[in-house]
Amino acid sequence: MSDWGMQKAALGERLAAGRQHARGKVVPIPSLGAFLTAVIRSGDRVCLEGDNQKQADILASALANLDPQDVHDLHMVQSGVVLPSHLDIFEKGIARRLDFSYSGPQAARIAKMLFGRKIELGAVHTYLELFARYFIDLTPNVALIAAVSADKDGNLYTGPNTEDTPTVVEATSYKNGLVVAQVTEIVDKVPRVDIPGDLVHFVVEAGRPFYVEPLFTRDPAAITETQILTAMLAIKGIYAPYGVRRLNHGIGFNTAAIELLLPTYGEKLGLKGKVCTHFALNPHPTMIPAIESGWVEQIHCFGSEVGMEDYVAARSDVFFTGPDGSLRSNRAFCQTAGLYACDMFIGSTLQIDLEGHSSTVTTSRIAGFGGAPNMGSDPRGRRHPSEPWLKAGAEAAPDADAALRRGRKLVVQIGETFGDRNAPLFVERLDALELARALKLDLAPVMVYSDDVTHIVTEEGIANLLMCRSKDEREQAIRGVAGYTEIGRARDAKLVEQLRQRGVIRRPEDLGIDPLDADRRLLAARSIKDLMLASGGLYRPPSRFRNW
């Protein structure tokens, strides 16, 4: 049986090759290129840690600077394709195949490279889906990760931005893969052990922190009155009647507006303690007023948010923190929490078609999915009841036997009928279909499928798709909140009015919402500075958000 143990032997060879360039576990920065060339084999599956927030940026640059003669045909398996260097690796021919989840700022370039056949695409995943595949058929041979500090034994402190690291290390290290970490500094004793040192083979002292994108900061100054009206509709027409206590908010100004209306409008409606008590959510700065006024019991985070570190540490009754006092985030656990333990996902999108499919893909940009399709889907494996879940299930199938009827997760798409540069939110045909055809993909990149979405909210009203009984009703319910887009203007006015009589469509006037309340004075904070003041100075906004 001498063939067993081949992977351990291969790891041993990599370790021996790496030690030539290291002192103990520590690789000096000048040797980084030679070190990576020694430990990475052409054809390896490599996880270069990076998601929508934290980035192993030093290791990314070093990898992109390798000679493709030495290292080539890598298969990159990583959450985020975010830094220019992530794509330079493909441009130079160091990597060939890609399985990923999110590509926000590189959306246009990644599309161009896919069209130019510079990248062989495996699939675009949700975070949780890609993490799952790390343990089944996409296990990395090498993981290049990022942490705040390490001791000489390789114990890692990841700080508030732990995010993907434990998942990546678990999959790689326990399956005979090699783990290399970049850290800001090497210390005698780490503040807390986020990753045990025996799973970490080498560390690189970068001398500066890894890059983090402040992705979840929304400046209240940019929230419009239409967004405020739309947020009022969501709170009064969905949060209140379903009693949504456990939820996830997507990224964007619509949900930021909701967060800032909780202490004002929500309070006026008497909803405190009845909605929005438990979140799977990053530490959004726009949550500060709601947290400070006692709305929120608990928040588990995917990652951190730049500038929120001290605030979170000072609010350990709400957030998960370690013995060192700082936030412990974990993307895999938080995505699982968002999938199974939340009753609602609400988020913005770019395009919604007449069936209710929605997508953030346009023909020239592939932004990926991140976590939205995971949170924005109905988990068929869920078995625990809750009031909103049961109520939504009953609306979808009123005649079914209650004891055998599945509940439904509330999956809400929210937005103004016209978005950025007057692009209509509602379309006949998703751009995603065109992209799938052009790239010969088996699947169009759809963010939220029609059979998962339960409500669409625009400034014109709420369409409750759970209560639609036919394809035609569904289409008219969508047209009925599509405002003055072409889709909206082509509605069957009589059928839309019937849907409104049945409560399938509800307008601001049906909910007793006064348009005069749609005023920026209703926001609990109207600027980044207000947020900072509301936090008692604990929130330290990044300089790009400081205009005073």
Added chain:
Amino acid sequence: MEKLSFRLTAPRSAGGSRAQAIVGVVASGNLEVLLERNLPADVCTIDIATAAHGFGMVWDAVVRDFVARRSAGGLRISINDGGARPDTVALRLAQGVRKIEEPER
């Protein structure tokens, strides 16, 4: 500058007794709406001066919905538009009829 005018039959007359109200501001992507109560109770006129050309069909749809859904009878409405999106126009019109029915403060 494009000018559009509508004269519509209003199913419901405006509430309250205020003679006039003004909402919004003239700014890019925004609009100012002046409402004056000086017409027969079943008539609403809307005069629009807009910076954006070629959106007559959309204006037509927005003002017709507004008069059908809200209480706008008796109002002469003048709009000074800085290229606002239809959702902003609809919101300002709704705010205008609410404001004119509020007691003077």
